[in-house]
Amino acid sequence: MNNLLTAPAIMTGIGLFFGAVLAIAGRFLKVDEDPRIEATNAMLPGTNCGACGQPGCLPFAEKLVSGEVEPGQCTVSTDDDIERIAEYLEVDAGRQEKLVARLRCGGGHLQANQIAEYRGFEGCRAAAVVSGGGKGCAWGCLGLADCEAACTFDAIHMNTNGLPQVDTEKCRACPDCVAACPRDLFELVPLSQKLYVQCNIPLAGAAATQLCAVACDACGKCVADAAPGLIRMEDNLPVIDYSAGGPARPEAVFRCATRSIVWLEREQFQDQEARHAGTG
Amino acid sequence: MFKGFRRLRRNFEHGxxxxxxxxxxEDLPIQRVPFVKDYVMPLGQHIGVPARPVVEAGERVRRGQLIATPGGFVSTALHSPVTGTIREIGDFRGVDGRFAPAIAIEADAFxxxxxxxxxxxxWQSMSLNEFIEAVQMAGIVGMGGAAFPSHVKLSVPDxxxxxxxxxxxxxxxxxLTNDHRLMVERPGALLDGAEIMRRKLDAEEVIIGIEANKPDAIEIIGQHVRPDxxxxxxxxxxxxxxGAEKMMIKSVFGxxxxxxxxxxxxxxxxxNVGTIVAIADYFLRGMPLIERIVTVAGPGVTYPANLVVPLGTPVREVVRxxxxxxxxSREIIMGGxxxxxxxxxxxxxxxxxxxGVLVFTEEQTSGRTExxxxxCGRCLEACPYFLNPSRLARLSKARMFDEMKAHHVFDCVECGCCTFACPSNIPIxxxxxxxxDDLVHRKESEA
Incomplete structure (x- = not known):
């Protein structure tokens, strides 16, 4: 036989041998996986965001099939998708209330005092490590769009006032922005809770208002005007406890002199101009 | 020839x-800043646990009186930099821009x-442990810039x-010329402090490492060393x-x-030399750490100076x-x-x-396009810790912070050599x- 053909012949032989071994192993050592896991996984959004508490979509699908979790715990899927999964698995959807990310700060360029100019590269955390980025308020939004970059669902866009505007339709309440914010300003709250404190300054009186025009000065009027027990003051900030009292009414915000407590019909900062794509 | 070789040996790689x-x-003698009205002493001005105040608002304090005790082992005491009255104990803006607990003192004008x-x-009759405790209660920290409590460095395990x-x-x-002036003007105190430290630590010898661009300091200290x-x-x-600890050890001992x-x-x-002089000041004169030498320089300062500044003096008053x-003037930097x-x-x-308090103008701070x-690898050649700054920077830009741990990001001391060497102006x-910051922040929130 020609030497040239020996090598390919040996390789083919080895290939066929191991192929046969694998074919036999595949037949006799097969592990049966519930086909529903694959099908459920296909119906999940596949973002692996972790909002459900599982490491990713496939582990969540496994738990769904075994009945340990409910489809509604996936905050990212649309209601239709959750319904579809529930129908397919013949379980209760266990739908939860829709959560959205809210920013605990209303102090943009036009409201918060700037005490210095930040000239490093754009990024909230980068600015936060350099003397707090030059903003007078050491607790407020830095406005350099770390959350916009972190959002998986394109739901956050900075507006002209330098504040992130969350699109409540697109927001799927994954914790991306919560983790990205160096000042921990984002929190996930039910969309139905309309009374919201848009400030994070633990100072009272003039100490707070000299830093920002929309700072909470801890006057306590909202506590007096709301239903008894609904709002309490903690560290110079109102804390709204929906389980302690109610109902929440817009009257609570009427006498707020600095408009740091707001009644949100839909999105935050709706009166501010959105920045159009491409205008930098 | 032989001397040349020795010089070569006294070196570390990269940089x-x-x-x-x-x-x-460098030729300006140290001056004293006059006392001003208001002082602010942050409780956490050293690395570690913040100090615990032992005074109350309205209380009268003497200069050098203890106003806060250590909050833990890695923590030091604070002393009043002036005679006056405690105005308030509350949150004040610190160097990092955040508000932190501090003691505000109003000086008594009379x-x-x-x-x-x-x-x-x-100090001679003290045991080592008593000495370490005394250093902690004197509020002495590393004066080179990091403010790491000195007594922690002295406490060596068995x-x-x-x-x-x-x-x-x-x-x-x-x-910066504050250490330079200190060595030139107070070589006696430096050698006294060194002697106290050497005796207490039972060390065999004292080595004072000085960069060759300060020949006057090298000469004056050499003259003051006693033969014994x-x-x-x-x-x-x-x-x-x-001046980085590990680099200096490499240079001096190889x-x-x-x-x-x-x-x-x-x-x-x-x-640091400042720390040693602070030791001498406390153990020979009874003065705790209530002031330090600050170089005020840079193109934006009208009259640059080396100043003895009481701690807690606002930068505004120092610049004034x-x-x-x-x-x-555009940018004010604390430190080098x-x-x-x-x-x-x-x-x-x-x-x-x-x-130091350095002031830079528009000329030095603007126009660095990235x-x-x-x-090119210049940052790799510059990094004294042999890290790969370019790779770290790229990972940071991609927000792959966890991967950076595998590239030893926590060995980085942030000396800035990589950024200095980078021809593309990348803020590495x-x-x-x-x-x-992100990694530490997340570790804290998980804990």
Missing amino acids: VHPAHHKEQT ATQQVDMEAAPD GVRIRQLLINGAECEPF QPVRVVPLKVKYPQ KEVPAGQLPRDVGVNVN FCGGLRPG PMMGRPIASLDVPVLKGCS YPCIR VQLIRTAK
Whole structure:
């Protein structure tokens, strides 16, 4: 036989041998996986965001099939998708209330005092490590769009006032922005809770208002005007406890002199101009 | 020829050569800043746990009186920098822009501001543990800039023997001349402090490392060394960061301190000259750490100076004493230009770790456009810790912070050599700091 053909012949032989071994192993050592896991996984959004508490979509699908979790715990899927999964698995959807990310700060360029100019590269955390980025308020939004970059669902866009505007339709309440914010300003709250404190300054009186025009000065009027027990003051900030009292009414915000407590019909900062794509 | 070889040996690998810019202040004698009205002493001005206040608002305090005790082992005491009244204990803006607990003191305009000098402790009869405790209660921290409590460095575990006491007079940061002036003007105090430290640590010898661009300091200290003192003055090559602990050990002894270990693991204790003089001031004159030497320099300062500044003095007052800011001043840095931090407010006080107040103008701070990395490798050649700054910067930009841990991001001391060397103006150190902050922040929120 020609030497040239020996090598390919040996390789083919080895290939066929191991192929046969694998074919036999595949037949006799097969592990049966519930086909529903694959099908459920296909119906999940596949973002692996972790909002459900599982490491990713496939582990969540496994738990769904075994009945340990409910489809509604996936905050990212649309209601239709959750319904579809529930129908397919013949379980209760266990739908939860829709959560959205809210920013605990209303102090943009036009409201918060700037005490210095930040000239490093754009990024909230980068600015936060350099003397707090030059903003007078050491607790407020830095406005350099770390959350916009972190959002998986394109739901956050900075507006002209330098504040992130969350699109409540697109927001799927994954914790991306919560983790990205160096000042921990984002929190996930039910969309139905309309009374919201848009400030994070633990100072009272003039100490707070000299830093920002929309700072909470801890006057306590909202506590007096709301239903008894609904709002309490903690560290110079109102804390709204929906389980302690109610109902929440817009009257609570009427006498707020600095408009740091707001009644949100839909999105935050709706009166501010959105920045159009491409205008930098 | 032989001398040339020795010079070559006294070196570490990598590093950079920034222009010194020390000519502004290196020949100016140290001056004292007059007392001002308001002082702010942050409780957390050292690395570690913040101190616990032991005074109350409205209380009268003497200069040098204890106002806060250590909050833990890695923590030090604070003393009042002036005679006056405690105005308030509350949150004040610190160097990092955040508000932190601090003691505000209003100086008494009619007090003599005399420190009670009778209380000098008898260091010779103290045991090592008593000595360490005394250092902690004197509020002494590393004066080179990091403000790491000195007594922690002195507390060595059993079985570790400190053989050499290395005194760091490198002052490799451009512009700063505070250590230089201190060595020239108070060589006696420096050698006294070194003697106390050597006796207490039972070290075999004292080595004072000074960069070769300070020949006057090398000469004066050499003249003051008594023949019976085991003190050597070692001139070091002028190179940044020669004053970094581990680099200096490499230069002087040729030994490398492994990553994750401390100088004590190779039998060396390293202290800044300012720290040693603070030790002498406390144990010989009874004066705790209530003031420090600050170099005020840079193109934006009207009259640059080396100043003795009581701790807690607002930067505003220090700059005012130096004739104020020149027109076009843009950036004020606390510390040296390589490692110091820009401050966002002039109300920030001078702290124990503040070696300089540098003011830069528009000319030095603007117009650095960032270009893409061209993979030239200059940052790798600059990094004294042999990291890969370019890779770290790219990972940080991609927000892959966890991967950066595998590239030893926590071995980075943020010396700034990589950013200095980068021809594309990539802010590598800031990218690394950002990543470290994110990693630490997340570790805290998980804990």
